[in-house]
Structures are given as C-alpha cells and as structure tokens.
Amino acid sequence: MFKALLVEKDDAGYRASVKDIADAQLPEVAEGAVTVRIDYSTINYKDGLAITGKSPVVRKFPLVAGIDFAGVVETSHHAAWSPGDKVVLNGWGVGESHSGGLAQRARVKGDWLVALPDGLSTRQAMAIGTAGYTAMLSVLALEGHGLTPASGDVLVTGANGGVGSVAIALLSRLGYRVVASTGRPEAADALKQLGAAEVIARDELSAPGKPLAKERWAGVVDAVGSHTLANACAATKLRGAVAACGLAQGMDFPASVAPFILRGITLYGIDSVMAPLALRRRAWERLARDLDAAKLEAMTREIGLADAVAAGSDILAGKVAGRLVVNVNA
Numbered sequence: 159m160f161k162a163l164l165v166e167k168d169d170a171g172y173r174a175s176v177k178d179i180a181d182a183q184l185p186e187v188a189e190g191a192v193t194v195r196i197d198y199s200t201i202n203y204k205d206g207l208a209i210t211g212k213s214p215v216v217r218k219f220p221l222v223a224g225i226d227f228a229g230v231v232e233t234s235h236h237a238a239w240s241p242g243d244k245v246v247l248n249g250w251g252v253g254e255s256h257s258g259g260l261a262q263r264a265r266v267k268g269d270w271l272v273a274l275p276d277g278l279s280t281r282q283a284m285a286i287g288t289a290g291y292t293a294m295l296s297v298l299a300l301e302g303h304g305l306t307p308a309s310g311d312v313l314v315t316g317a318n319g320g321v322g323s324v325a326i327a328l329l330s331r332l333g334y335r336v337v338a339s340t341g342r343p344e345a346a347d348a349l350k351q352l353g354a355a356e357v358i359a360r361d362e363l364s365a366p367g368k369p370l371a372k373e374r375w376a377g378v379v380d381a382v383g384s385h386t387l388a389n390a391c392a393a394t395k396l397r398g399a400v401a402a403c404g405l406a407q408g409m410d411f412p413a414s415v416a417p418f419i420l421r422g423i424t425l426y427g428i429d430s431v432m433a434p435l436a437l438r439r440r441a442w443e444r445l446a447r448d449l450d451a452a453k454l455e456a457m458t459r460e461i462g463l464a465d466a467v468a469a470g471s472d473i474l475a476g477k478v479a480g481r482l483v484v485n486v487n488a
C-alpha cells in the first residue's frame with residue numbers, strides 16, 4: 159500500500175483526498191515501464207485545476223493527481239533505467255489520464271523520464287517543478303530567437319507565481335534586465351530580491367489595449383494570457399519575441415496582427431507536456447546550471463501530502479507565492 163492524492167468523480171460528486179492505494183492499482187507492469195519511489199511532487203496551477211475540478215484536467219476516474227514528480231527508480235522494465243537511478247518527470251499526461259505524482263509511488267513509461275541532473279536534489283527538482291521547467295523552456299525559446307541581455311528589457315507576467323518567480327531568477331542570473339508584472343504590489347521587495355529590476359502593476363497590462371503601443375519589451379515570458387498577452391505583444395520591440403506559456407488571466411487572446419506585420423515580432427507557444435526528450439534534458443541541465451539555489455529555496459515552501467488538497471484551491475485563488483514543494487512521505 160502507498161499514500162496518494164486520489165481524484166474521484168461519481169454520483170457523490172467531484173472530490174480529491176489522500177487515500178491508501180494498493181500497488182495493484184498502479185498501471186500494469188508492461189515492457190518499458192518503470193516504477194518510481196517518489197520523494198517529492200509539487201503544486202502547479204494545473205494541479206490546482208485537477209484537484210478542485212475547476213477545469214477538466216483529469217480525464218479518467220479515479221486517478222492519482224500530480225503532473226510531476228522526482229524520485230528514485232525502484233524497478234525497471236526499460237533498458238535506460240536501473241534501480242537507484244534518480245529521475246524527474248513532467249507532463250506526458252501524468253496526473254491527467256495516467257496515474258500521477260502526488261503519491262509515494264508511480265509507474266510510468268521509462269521514455270518519459272529524465273535523469274536528475276548533477277547538482278540538483280529531488281527536492282530542488284520539485285521546488286522547480288513543471289512551473290520552473292516551463293519558465294526554462296520559455297527562456298530557451300527567447301534565447302533561440304536570438305535575445306541577449308543587450309536586446310533590452312524582458313517582461314515577466316504573473317511574477318509572483320511559479321513560472322514567473324523562476325523566470326525572474328533565471329533571466330536576472332543570465333544578465334537580463336527584468337520587469338516584473340504583478341497584482342500583488344506588496345510583494346515588490348521579494349520580486350526585487352529574486353532579481354526584478356522594476357516591478358509594475360498587473361492593471362497596466364490586463365485591460366483591453368491598443369493594437370500597437372510604445373515599444374518597450376525585447377522579450378516577454380507570459381504566464382497570464384488574455385489581454386495581458388495581447389498588450390505584451392503590442393509593446394514588444396521591433397523583431398522582439400514573446401513566449402506564451404500560461405492562462406492565469408484567461409485562455410483568450412484578444413489581439414491584432416499589427417505587432418506581427420508591422421514590427422515583425424514572434425510569438426512562441428510553450429508546451430511543457432509533450433515537449434521532446436532532448437529539449438527536456440536541455441532545460442533540466444540549464445536549470446541545474448543557471449538557477450541560483452539560494453533564490454530557489456527562498457521562493458519555496460514545503461508542505462505534506464495532506465496539505466495538498468487545500469493548496470490546490472489556494473493556488474487558483476492566487477494565494478500562493480513562488481513554489482510549493484510536496485514531501486509525499488511527510
């Protein structure tokens with residue numbers, strides 16, 4: 159038996175709770191399957207949606223929640239993995255259609271796993287979590303575009319969130335001047351400690367705006383979507399780039415083509431769930447190298463599995479700052 163945060167939906171309604179699960183309830187042992195003893199998972203925005211049922215993230219019931227985990231291989235039917243290997247997993251439908259990571263044990267395809275990079279502990283990997291890995295994918299997209307610190311200011315929206323906090327820490331360490339947009343002005347000092355050079359109010363970007371605005375951003379990491387993303391594009395400099403990775407304000411994109419056809423800006427879509435393995439490995443290697451461990455720790459709070467249900471509601475309510483790491487064995 160092992161403990162897991164189980165999401166159920168039946169005549170009694172939609173609910174999430176910590177339960178004791180029999181090993182027999184894990185996905186069946188098939189060729190390529192790897193069973194992992196999990197050390198840590200985390201609460202990402204999507205976990206909040208899955209735990210509360212606010213969006214249809216979970217596709218089959220009952221299902222163990224949790225879109226990511228870090229732990230140690232227990233048994234392997236995959237040539238690449240052996241017992242004792244330290245691994246990290248993000249996405250691939252885990253916690254959506256496949257049994258998830260908010261549990262003491264998981265069985266997944268070995269093809270989905272990434273080796274924990276040297277220099278990161280399993281706790282640090284989940285302090286980073288899918289939010290931080292997505293921030294790194296966004297930075298990689300901007301770098302791939304040719305952005306350098308000399309290009310100009312980089313805007314990070316949803317600054318106090320998981321993606322935003324890690325993006326700020328990464329970009330500032332890489333030498334960029336980061337402008338952080340937040341709806342929590344009281345957190346301005348903490349954002350500056352993380353590396354933001356300037357903090358602006360969320361309201362400056364969240365209302366309907368003009369098709370083109372004064373050129374301000376060389377690059378953007380946007381975790382918010384909707385009018386914020388549209389306004390970020392409208393104020394992106396000639397040939398600049400925007401990485402769209404989130405929808406905290408909304409899934410809509412009420413924009414015009416003006417920034418694309420008059421300023422040649424590029425909008426990169428960031429998908430962490432189905433990202434190819436080579437890109438994942440690159441992102442995790444870069445996180446191990448470029449993320450300041452002290453800043454990561456400063457933005458992280460540890461909770462136990464029993465606290466994860468409440469944390470799922472809290473993250474959707476905007477009450478969580480930085481990252482929540484879940485010690486599944488606490």
Ligand SMILES: NC(=O)c1ccc[n+]([C@@H]2O[C@H](COP(=O)([O-])OP(=O)(O)OC[C@H]3O[C@@H](n4cnc5c(N)ncnc54)[C@H](OP(=O)(O)O)[C@@H]3O)[C@@H](O)[C@H]2O)c1
Nearest residue numbers: 203292316317318319320321340341404405406407429430
């Ligand atoms: N593309 C992918 O593969 C991928 C992967 C991971 C996450 N995501 C998405 O990225 C987003 C952020 O994820 P996360 O885990 O970092 O969540 P999070 O920790 O809850 O961060 C979201 C942040 O957005 C801001 N925000 C919340 N509601 C808002 C609103 N109505 N209008 C404007 N800003 C608002 C808040 O920052 P302030 O308080 O500072 O304003 C909040 O902290 C989510 O939409 C998530 O689904 C996508």
